[in-house]
Amino acid sequence: MSAERSDGSQLAFFIDYSRCIGCQACVQACEECDTHRGVSMIHLETIRRPDSVQTAPQVCMHCENPICAQVCPADAIKKTPDGVVQSSLKPRCIGCSNCVLACPFGVPKYDAHIDQMMKCDMCYDRTSTGRRPMCATVCPSQALAFTTREEIERTRQGTAVNVWRFGAEVVRTKVYVMMPAQGPAIHIDTIRKGGPAVAGPGREDVASLLDGL
Amino acid sequence: MSRVTEGRNPAVVSGSHVAHALFWGLLASALVIAGIVVGSRGFRDFDPALVSYAGATVFSAFGLGYRYAMWLRRPPTRLYWRRGWEIFLAPRRLPRHLFELGRLFVDSVVAQRFIEHRSRTRWIAHWFIAWGCLLAAAVTFPLSFGWVRFESAADSQAVYRAFVFGVHVFTFPLDSWLAPLVFNVLDIAAVMVLTGLFFAFYRRGRDRGALAVQQFASDMLPLALLFAVSITGLFLTASTHLLRGLQYGFLSQLHAVTVIFTLLYLPFGKFFHIFQRPAQMGVAFYRRAGAEGEQAACIRCGEPFGSRLHVDDLKRVETALGIRYELAGGGHYQDVCPGCRRRTLALAQDTAWRDAGGHNAETRRDG
Structure with missing residues (x-):
């Protein structure tokens, strides 16, 4: 089932990293999702930026052709008809962590205690019935927003982008990220050795270009 | 480009x-x-x-x-299948692996403790269903293949003789403690399966997470099939011992239909995990071999994030699948740790906004 408003407009998930204020409300709310109750699936990264916010939330981007599912030897990762990539199927997942290492967005988590990969499933218990995901519901700055494309474009600067390039690999996602309007794809092609893991280097260390395909 | x-x-x-x-x-x-x-x-x-x-x-x-x-x-399955056997059978490690296999078998197959960590109810349900089914399979397959048979002793109707592959293995009198166990082993298996099904249906009817993602064909149909097999099997016993053979012919055909349907369903549905899941034990050996070898360090932060064995194998799988993570600026995206990937996404947005000259909230129209 696809989430939509009563007027028929489709609801979608939008991320604007620059709006994140690091309040961790999304991290707490994520634990309330019924499909992984008590365990938060969202990532909240701390990033050193000279004059901007310093945290960034990362939910599953729900790829059209999920690389996590392609590299899974157990064929345990499935996508619902409405495009939501689910956590690994419990009977099948063999806990190899291929998905954890291969996901271009660094999303899946391997839980050794239960020997299973789990990830954000866009609060499928909620979005499959037309309700907003927990994180987007509680995000005070709407860095995580679940609304219509028309609404996001009316109220935000820039455009919603869902095409990514990692080297030569093109990935289209169900989740959008707010970007400037110059191009349709986000291109990540150069990564240089930088600082410590929790304090990323400045812009000179990441060549990320808007690149029309 | x-x-x-x-x-x-x-x-x-x-x-x-x-x-x-x-x-x-x-x-x-x-x-x-x-x-x-x-x-x-x-x-x-x-x-x-x-x-x-x-x-x-x-x-x-x-x-x-x-x-x-x-x-x-499938490329990932093929590679890890081969690699798992290579590592397991390596002569230097084989004795330790055989010992470890025994421990894993007890922990993961006999006790199924990893399921207990997921949910106590799920574990109870799965344990009873799994061992009830395995017990029934251990009896019915040899019986239906003609590998096991029973017959009365030539000199006494009160004594039963058991044969395996035509070889007489043991004899037991009908009034011994063993006789009711042998004659009712499938009833015991059916009760075990039904006990597990009770917990499974209870969990699937109440767990809101399960309710959100479960599907009839993949989650409910297997349970319904096992229920049908178990209950119709118990009907046969009830007909024999309580109802003087009432409708026994019909009930035996009904039971046969449910069993045959389940056997036909075996390769195509959820039950396939019975044959697929032992790969989990191979992953344990693979992970250990990787941990004992060189570790892969992230090209961005320099921190180790996985075994070199695993990362290099993953690159092979990605090549076979046509996933092109080679970076134009040099290097391979697979050599970036998951944490740095997440940070890079946010930094990519940050860089783009700066280049566009429109970054920061005060320059943007907020809703």
Whole structure:
């Protein structure tokens, strides 16, 4: 089932990293999702930026052709008809962590205690019935927003982008990220050795270009 | 501009894959048929009343062989299958691995403790269903193949003799403690399965997470099939002992239909994990071998994030799948740790906004 408003407009998930204020409300709310109750699936990264916010939330981007599912030897990762990539199927997942290492967005988590990969499933218990995901519901700055494309474009600067390039690999996602309007794809092609893991280097260390395909 | 890869369809199945899988499916069926012929001593011990069960098993073996072969044709499955055996059978490590295999078998198969960590209710349900089914399988397959048979002793109707592959293995009197156990072992298995099903239905009816993602075909149908097999099996016992054989003929046919349907379903649905899941033990050996070897360090932060063995194998899998993570600026995206990937996404947005001259909230129209 696809989430939509009563007027028929489709609801979608939008991320604007620059709006994140690091309040961790999304991290707490994520634990309330019924499909992984008590365990938060969202990532909240701390990033050193000279004059901007310093945290960034990362939910599953729900790829059209999920690389996590392609590299899974157990064929345990499935996508619902409405495009939501689910956590690994419990009977099948063999806990190899291929998905954890291969996901271009660094999303899946391997839980050794239960020997299973789990990830954000866009609060499928909620979005499959037309309700907003927990994180987007509680995000005070709407860095995580679940609304219509028309609404996001009316109220935000820039455009919603869902095409990514990692080297030569093109990935289209169900989740959008707010970007400037110059191009349709986000291109990540150069990564240089930088600082410590929790304090990323400045812009000179990441060549990320808007690149029309 | 670097080459763009898109539009892969991993679901595409080539003709050679199908032919390969057909071969293994037919081979599996042939092995079962050969096992029946040899084990029943040229059908001398074969019970014709059970031929439908044996026939369904032959078909099921074909389906399992076909699906297993197709599963192993997937690049990641094929690589880890081969690598798992290579590591397990390495002569230097084999004694330790055999000991470890025993420990893993007890922990993961016998006790199924990893399921307990997920949910106590799920664990109870799965344990009873799994061991009830395995107990029933250990009895019905040898019986329907003609590998096991019972007969009264020539000199006494009160004594039963058991034969395995035509060889007399033990004798027991009908009034011994063993007799009711032997005669009712399938009833015991049915009660175990029904106990597990009670917990499974209870969990699936109340767990809101399960309710959100479960599907009838993949989650409820297998439970319904096991319920049908178990309850119709118990009907036979009830008919015999409580109802003076009432409708026994109809009930035995009904039970046969449920068992045959379940056997035919075995390769195609959730039950396939019975044959797929032992790969989990291979992953344990693979992970240990990786941990003992060189570790892969992230090209951005320099921190180790996985074994070199695993990262290099993953690159091979990605190449086979057509996933092109090679970076134009040098290096491979697979050499970036998951944490740095997440940070890079936010930094990419940050850089783009700066280049566009419109970054920061005060320059943007907020809703």
